[in-house]
Amino acid sequence: VSGSFSWDEYLKKTKETPAPQSCFKQAPVPPANKYKIGMKLEASDPRNLTSTCIATVVGMQGPRLRLRLDGSDNTNDFWRLVDSGDLHPIGYCEKNGGLLQPPLGFRMNPSTWPSYLQKTLQGAEIAPDSCFTKPPPTPPTNTFKQGLKLEAVDHKNPQLICPATVGDVNNDQIYVTFDGWRGAFDYWCRYDSRDIFPVGWGSLSGHPLQPPGHRGMAQYKANRIMKSASLSSGLQSSSSSSTSSATSQQPVTPSSVSPRGSTGA
Numbered sequence: 001v002s003g004s005f006s007w008d009e010y011l012k013k014t015k016e017t018p019a020p021q022s023c024f025k026q027a028p029v030p031p032a033n034k035y036k037i038g039m040k041l042e043a044s045d046p047r048n049l050t051s052t053c054i055a056t057v058v059g060m061q062g063p064r065l066r067l068r069l070d071g072s073d074n075t076n077d078f079w080r081l082v083d084s085g086d087l088h089p090i091g092y093c094e095k096n097g098g099l100l101q102p103p104l105g106f107r108m109n110p111s112t113w114p115s116y117l118q119k120t121l122q123g124a125e126i127a128p129d130s131c132f133t134k135p136p137p138t139p140p141t142n143t144f145k146q147g148l149k150l151e152a153v154d155h156k157n158p159q160l161i162c163p164a165t166v167g168d169v170n171n172d173q174i175y176v177t178f179d180g181w182r183g184a185f186d187y188w189c190r191y192d193s194r195d196i197f198p199v200g201w202g203s204l205s206g207h208p209l210q211p212p213g214h215r216g217m218a219q220y221k222a223n224r225i226m227k228s229a230s231l232s233s234g235l236q237s238s239s240s241s242s243t244s245s246a247t248s249q250q251p252v253t254p255s256s257v258s259p260r261g262s263t264g265a
């Protein structure tokens, strides 16, 4: 499925503009991923942000890690960039006067946590310091504009990064709308979210990029077929011009999503 989508062609067809790199809290050159599956590190518990827990790398894609908190089940995995500020080497928490905590939903008796922790770390493969990369600087202000294109993590399917459009801007928030999905996956996030990327980030970083949804893709393909058909068979201009004026608005335009623009973060 992925690999068939080309931003170049898509942007030419839709006559849309990518959001510039300077909008994003992302390194212009995606960080190298030096982790290995099975390595352990410290991570903030996404469901309980004041807790630092032990996490294991259970998967990866480009510079993104799929993490599972030790002592939790396998239904609460989460993804972080290798240069996320939420990740630290084992020992970091204690060095800074903290205590490692059991994850929310620790499956055993809380009183067994200290011995569980000790056993977990014994003989474990510990992620070396060289795996950790400082997070990129935060752009001073929100410079996104409605209608600019980007790549964004689908929060309902967080392993996926998909073509998206800024549907609205409100102070430090932007509304991420997914091309071709009629709003089902759209969300508000901060402009400095680590889940949004400049156009081309997927191919630069080795992370697959999903194609736009059916609606966008159908229009995109129809446009291509109409063009080649009219070129080869000399279809007259009235039908092809009405098609191209309709498709030039596709996929889902910012104006069609703005009525939902008042929902909060």
Ligand code: MLZ
Binding pocket: 154, 157, 160, 162, 178, 181, 185
């Ligand atoms: N299989 C899922 C994936 C949807 C992904 C959308 N991303 C914006 C579905 O078809 O619902």
